[in-house]
Amino acid sequence: MPWYSVYHPNLIDKAAIQFIKDAWRFRSKPILVVLDPQGKVVSPNAIYMMWIWGSNAFPFSTPREENLWREETWRLELLVDGIDQTIPNWIREGKYIFLYGGDDIEWIRKFTTAARQAAMAAKIPLEMVYVGKSNKREQVRRVMAAITAEKLSYCWEDLGMVWFFWTRLESMLFSKIQLGKADDHDIAMQEIKKLLSYDNVSGGWAVLANSSKVVVNGPGSTMLPTLVEYDLWKEHVPVKGYDLAFKDHHDKLHGIAHPCCRFEFPSTVGRIPDRMKCPECQRIMEKLTTFFCCHDDAHHGTIASI
Structure with a gap:
């Protein structure tokens, strides 16, 4: 070439x-x-x-x-392909896998503890990996240090891997925007949009996969309570399996909570859609102009106008 x-x-x-x-x-x-x-x-x-x-x-x-x-299909390999070899090994071993992110270490402590306790009670092989956030590098670095020191879960210690994960996710959305198919009703696109929106809200989020199959993903406000309330759905595990029993209970909580979605497009990006549908409710989302402080710390000032 x-x-x-x-x-x-x-x-x-x-x-x-x-x-x-x-x-x-x-x-x-x-x-x-x-x-x-x-x-x-x-x-x-x-x-x-x-x-x-x-x-x-x-x-x-x-x-x-x-x-x-x-x-392409909605599978775990689509999210983590080419980043490291650990997760593909877990997939081949048929394990349950939680991908999770965010910058709230207290939420992460509660989430990993509840996930481990529910997995032990259900007697399933579970692995977890922390994938950080698309921004706030220094805060993510501190969270990763805490996760490693406290042995909460596996995490990508190389921030370049975290960057690649989020760059690939964003590329998936921009690829669909470029093709004029960002609002198509294919499952992969809707779930990718949800993950990108979770990265823009406070707290954490998680994806549950059974080997290669992505079962459900959701914000921390519904994923953590689902794990904490294991006793309410444990009776369904022997019949449905851990993954489907988890999803059913999560969907009930999700239907009550109705979490919001939010996307942020830098002005440096050339192709920004004139409109976009919410991946949760399929309504046209409100479009704002936001001025965002660039300092990499816990508190950021924002000014928004319609």
Whole structure:
């Protein structure tokens, strides 16, 4: 694949710069526009499919991107592919797996303790992995140090792995936005949107998987109470199995709580949808402009306007 670079930005004609901004919607984040041998644009930005599928996305065209999504299913490998080998080993061993995130160490202590107690009572093999947050690097670092010191669960000690996890998730949403299918009713897209929205609210969240099969994901406000209330649904475990009994009770709590979803798109991203449906209730979401403090600490100031 031929690769060209410009020695200095000043060598680029102003008309070309304007075209790149207007036609290709370049702002400040890197994009990868793919041209075929005849110079025709075959993908307005292939960087998303590269993060999701790697070299399997070749030749990085829009038809290839659409085909890859048609072949994809809602499974744990979609979330963690290529990040580390530990989780694929758990999948092969047929274990139950909790992926969880957030920056509230007290919630994490309660969640991991309740998850371990419920697993012991149900006599199932359970593993847990902390995947952090998409921002607040220093706070995530402190949480990871506490998790490791207190042996609460497995976690990705390399922040680069945490970054890759969230970059891939965001790429999945942006890939669908680029294809004009962000509001399609496929299960994978709806669940991915939920995970990204949980990352923008306080507290924690979790995904329960039975080996490769993703059973349910939800915010901390419903996942933790489900575990704490194990005695209320334990009688269904022998009949339905741990995963379905968990999901049934969680869905009851979720139906009462009706948690909200929220998405944040940086102004540096070129393609932002004019509208988006909530993955929970399928209503059109309200669109706001937010000014967000960039300091990486526990408290951030925000100003929002409709």
